[in-house]
Amino acid sequence: MEEGKEGGTWLGISTRGKLAALTNYLQPRQDPDARGRGELVAHFLTTDIDSLSYLKKVSTEGHLYNGFNLIAADLSTEKGDVMCYYGNQGDPEPIVLEPGTYGLSNALLETPWRKLCFGKRLFLDAVERNQALPKDVLIAQLLDVLNNEEAQLPDPAIENQGREYVQPILSKYAAVCVRCPDYGTRTNTVILVDADGHVTFTERSMLDKDPSRWETSTHEFKLQS
Known part of the structure; x- marks a missing residue:
């Protein structure tokens, strides 16, 4: 529904162990002149700044973007992993995440949308x-989780946040995998990192905007110490 800005991405991981993921925040009114959110991921992956310092910098410029959530992490088999979160529609300061399982959709981290709670249960069961x-x-099991189209209704939390914007597609939007005629899930990504720093990056992508045609690719590499 929104053209991507050149050079950005919504998720990525580097051989140096820098990982970032971004979701848009569901809001009825978007500023067409706001800066492209995808650059927030790309900049982190290509800079030397640590995850918490980076998100503190981003938080000072959060008002320049439409609503977003950003996860930034430094993964290291030697120093241990550090994962941080910032959402420009929530608290002004980023936080360091404690070890655990988190869910993030198009609201703030851990906002209990029914599809988010449902997806977390499916994820934990699969693992x-x-x-x-x-x-x-x-x-394969995790890709199945990401492609679950069971609507989790009623969900007043989505309706209250999206109001008239999401109402026409609520029955589709309330599923983990969204399938509408002109809007929906077009990419699934699973990133596995083992205790030795071996990364398996698997991505399933829609071909030519056709929901019946997909391709899956896998990239594997070892984190550099």
Whole structure:
């Protein structure tokens, strides 16, 4: 529904262990002149600044963008992982996330939209069920989670935040995977990082805006110390 700005992305990980992911914040009115949010991910991946310092810098410029959530992380087998979060529609300061399982949709982190709670349950079930199975089985199961189209209704939290903007497609928007004629999920990404720093990046992408045609690619590499 919105043209991407050149040079940006919504998710990425580098061989240096820098990881970032961004979601838009559901809001009825968008500023067409706001800066492109995708640059927030690209800049972090290509800079040397640590995740918390980067998000503190971003927080001082958050008003220049339409609503967004940004996860930034420094992954290291030697120093341990640091993962941070900032949303420009929430608290003014970024936070460091404690170890655990988090859900993020198009509201602030851990906002209990029904589809978010449902998706987290599916995710945890898949991880627990596949602990003793090959990695490709886990990836397939997680892609199934991301493609679940069961509407989780009623959900007044989505309706209150989106108001008239989301009402026409609420029955589709209230699912983990959104499938509408001109709007919806076009990419699924699963990133696995093991204790030795081995990264498996699997992405399933729609071809030519056709929901019946997809391709899946996988990239593997070792984090640099």
